[in-house]
Amino acid sequence: MPQPLTTGALDLLVTSLGSAVDRFNADFVVHLEADTWILNQLIIIRYLQKLQADPDSVIAASTWSADRAPEWKNSNKPGKRARHALARIVRPLGFSYGIRQEKSLSTQFFIAKATPAFMQMIESLTANDDDFLEKLLYSAVLKRFGAKGIVGMPEREPVHPKFRNVCTALSLYCQHWPSAEDAPHIDTEPFLAPTDRLQGKRESLASARFALQGPHMRRLLESADLRYYNGDAKRSS
Template identity: 60%
Template sequence: MQVVVCLTSFNRTDCARISMEIIKLNWPRAWPVVHACSDAGYVPYLEDVLVKRDPRPLTVGANDLLLASMKAAVERFNPEYVIHLEADTWIFDQAVIERYLERLARHPHTMIAASSWSTDCVPAWRRSPLLGRRLRAHLAGVLRPLGFSYGIRERKSLATQFFIARNTPAFMQMLENLRVKDDDFLEKVLYTAVVDRFGHGAILNMPEREPVHPQYRASCEPLTLVCHHWPSAKDAPSPQIAPHLAPADRLRGKKECLADAPLKRRGPYMEQLLTSDDLAYYNGNARRGG
């Protein structure tokens, strides 16, 4: 099957270059990469197609980059499937994606494979000074073994950070018709658009990452996915700033995750991250927390 990777970046261009080194130098199957970027200083690297876009506010800009990358992929390659990865989201093992491609191929009514962008409220409830919230955490412990998802929010969403979509004219038309404002939740907008156009059965869920927040926000080992923003463990946000982070997340920045990954080849941007003592350069002025 013909597959294209759509990569989108605003100002995390070092992450984007390393993502391309993972894809181009280490994934066994060669898939073209279309990169939509709104960093004015970025120059072409390993991508097959570079689409430059003007920078825009967060949600509007994310939607613009997503649509620009998808349109370019369809116009240039007309693939059967498109994989979308935000620049800071690395997938080390191509086989993870191939498994979902096979599942999509077996179920022609499905249009998109993705996790939700859901949140488990229980960890925060347990830490809360409010008795009512601590009681809710206890109630969740009783109800969840019975099959209830009590305390899990934002399930009606699709993670735009990483998804696999079937390329059809109807799907592309749906994307082109998305209308977002900067205070919108793009993950909810995409979910609503998919369900309204194709129905709930069009979504193939990725349960390995459910619920995303807080346990799998920074990384998800079953998907070989790493997506946090701190370049090394010493740059990780403190417990005061990010109390939701697990201790293991604080010990593994992008540098440590990359060092542990079973990659056969390393590109120059990987080497720079792995060998530099001063990582102030990494991703320029992009936000590092969370």
């Protein structure tokens, strides 16, 4: 029976990492949620090398942060527009005014050392469905390993709204839609910003130009009818 969102996501996280380590006797784990693809393995290698070079580190991840400034800029309330102006002034000075949820770690994509201590930490996590899983992971890592245990991914900071769906610097695509035709459009979805790039899975794969393509990849790239691809799934963000 499907579990609620947060507890179900935690169960998948614990089960998938445990299964990977047990099956492959892995030294490292790369965790990607089902709708998230990394299309350049050199990105993974680069962060594996960073983790390997730092004996204190255990996990490489971005936060799950959100930038309020775009919302403030477009608000009809003078106070919020003033906050946007203040953010533009203080951020070049090193202040992250208007950035929320910085004390979090993205469970959508991370790379970690599969040490016994890290796996024990993962297996000890508990959550209620109103919890913020990304905050729970951050708190657990901080408590067990300290800030030195975290290797950040600044290419994606802050995640929301600019890099929620695409972060080209990480070759990361986290979109639910088989193609751009299935993706929401700014004229019908008010949550979208003009910078959102909702190109879909087909376009993401096409842009990667892989030399080797398996049968399922070719089917997605070449099929005239994409209703077969997760056809009953919700397409909203």
